[in-house]
Amino acid sequence: MLFSQTFFYLLMGLGTAVGLPALWLFTRAKWPAMVERNRNASTRRLLVSLLVGLPVVAAVLLLAKVLSTGGKPVFQIANVLLLGGTLLWSLAGLAGLATHVGEILWPQFKTGDEAWRATWKGGLVVVGCLLIPFIGWFFLLLMMPVLGAGIQVRSWFGRRQAHLPQPVAAPPLPSALVPGPPSLPQA
Secondary structure, three states: OOHHHHHHHHHHHHHHHHHHHHHHHHHHHHOHHHHHHHHHHHOOOHHHHHHHHHHHHHHHHHHHHHHHHOOOHHHHHHHHHHHHHHHHHHHHHHHHHHHHHHHHHOHHHOOOOOOHHHHHHHHHHHHHHHOOOOHHHHHHHHHHHHHHHHHHHHHHHOOOOOOOOOOOOOOOOOOOOOOOOOOOOOO
16 A cells, blocks of 8 residues: 555544544534434434434435436536535534533533533544444444434434523622722712
8 A cells, every 4th residue: 555545544534533523513503402402312222313314324325326327417416415415414413422422421511611522522532432443444434424314313303392501600700890880089
């Protein structure tokens, strides 16, 4: 194997290791209610989520196969948009799993202003599992979009209420530091 091929695979692995937690943090920042519903769906029966995600991914792959038979560029663009959008949607569903793992391992980040750290640290743990030779590379990496799609579908049909943690209020300032109306000089 050439050095350029080895370097290519190294950069692909680094891109995955950095990009997935960043995607999960972006998802948590933009759609916190969805991440909370996904976290609730990923707290119970992950095997059910995996089995629910299988027909979803199979249907998308079948539709992509049908679109790829058309030789026109419009079908190829639609195919890329379909596969890319489905991959992003299903990987965004794993933000709930990353948050759940982070909350279990670091319970101090469950609520408050630093609740995003649970997603970040849990995401690093999930990505660390992908670095296991052969099992992580060929089994877990292929299983992640299926599991994420299953979590997304289960969160749609689950309870619709997401209990978002409220931010912690800032402590009150001492009265000497609170600005008030200017006082008149004493005569």
